[in-house]
Amino acid sequence: MLHTLRPSRGAVTRRKRVARGNSAGGGTTAGRGTKGQQSRVGKGHNFGFEGGQTPLVRRQPKLGGFTRPRSLRYEVVTLGKMESLLDAGSYDAVALRRRGLVRSGRPVKVLGNTVSKKFTLTVQAASKGARAAVQKAGGSVTIVKLTAQS
Numbered sequence: 001m002l003h004t005l006r007p008s009r010g011a012v013t014r015r016k017r018v019a020r021g022n023s024a025g026g027g028t029t030a031g032r033g034t035k036g037q038q039s040r041v042g043k044g045h046n047f048g049f050e051g052g053q054t055p056l057v058r059r060q061p062k063l064g065g066f067t068r069p070r071s072l073r074y075e076v077v078t079l080g081k082m083e084s085l086l087d088a089g090s091y092d093a094v095a096l097r098r099r100g101l102v103r104s105g106r107p108v109k110v111l112g113n114t115v116s117k118k119f120t121l122t123v124q125a126a127s128k129g130a131r132a133a134v135q136k137a138g139g140s141v142t143i144v145k146l147t148a149q150s
Contacts, residue, residue, distance in 0.1 A: 072146075075102050079112030079130055082119065088139075092122035107146055110134075 018026035032039040048055050077096060086099060093108045102108055107124035112133060119139040124146055126134075131141045 073106055074109035074125055075104050075106040077101050077108055077110055077123075079110065079115040079133060082110075083115050083117050086117075086119075088117040088119060090120040090122075092144075093124065096123075110141065115139075 016026055017024060019030035021027045029039065037043060048057055050056070081101060082091075082096075085101065091099075093102065096102045096108060109125040109127070110121060110123050110130045111127050113129035115133045115137050117139075118137055119134055120142075121134060121139070122142045122144055124144055126141045126143065134141050
């Protein structure tokens with residue numbers, strides 16, 4: 001019957017009540033060792049506390065690095081991605097943006113070293129390996145100079 005169910009013998013043990021006297025088996029130091037900061041009441045520390053040493057967070061420099069205001073950052077397109085998503089043909093940055101390979105308005109740089117389709121690309125930059133791979137496949141890469149507004 002349900003009212004007679006009990007846990008197996010030894011499955012449930014009473015918790016040890018430390019610091020309730022020596023006769024209870026956990027008196028005197030109550031498992032905290034002898035003396036020192038860890039044995040005292042209210043011994044908790046803040047997260048990151050390093051024992052009085054200046055914490056790591058406060059030892060780090062306050063300010064981040066420096067990014068040049070007019071630094072040129074390219075949007076990268078790989079030849080592998082182009083080969084898997086596009087048919088052979090002629091593409092420029094606008095066409096790549098229309099096809100979803102480029103998302104931002106930044107200048108486009110082509111990277112990679114293997115391609116089998118014949119692409120004619122007009123982009124702002126391309127790596128030497130990408131140029132060689134496109135030319136080996138029968139295509140061409142034209143580099144367009146960046147203007148002040150782009």
